[in-house]
Amino acid sequence: MGRRSPSVGVIGDKVYVAGGMNSHDWDYENRSNPHIDPDVDLDGVLNVLQVYDCTTRTWELKSRMYQKRCAAATAVRDGRLYVIGGEILEEDDGMIYTCSYCTYYNPEDDAWYNSPDLPSSRLCSAACAMGGPSAGAAQHSPGERAPRNHRQRERPPG
Secondary structure: OOEEOOEEEEEOOEEEEEOOEEOOOOEOOOOEOOOOOOOOOOOOEOOOEEEEEOOOOEEEEEOOOOOEEEOOEEEEEOOEEEEEOOEEEOOOOOOEEEEOOEEEEEOOOOEEEEEOOOOOOEOOOEEEOOOOOOEEEEOOOOOOOOOOOEEEEOOOOO
């Protein structure tokens, strides 16, 4: 099964693939695909984190992100995978929102943490880690039309 717009980074000899959106090449009627782990949510935007170990050539499921998220920028710094901006799926209304969230995954304790949010939402952006903090570098042109069920969403208070 294909996945589009995931966040991908390399830490050591492992490839981390977070979130993304499922491609539509599986049997929705029977909710099955023989090529995917049954523990992975198969509907639309994902919050799953899968890790490929290049040494053992195996995949492992790790802690899920707090939100179902795709089209986010990714950077690796100090052994952590940063997922920046992108789109989230809100379960309560089924809408997809552009977000300003910045979270990171720490493989040492298999946990996700919040980092300071971006000043504004970003979609399909790029990021890199240099000598300082990670920062978004490029994004969609403001003139591009967003999908019909697409809105901007800032992190809820609390």
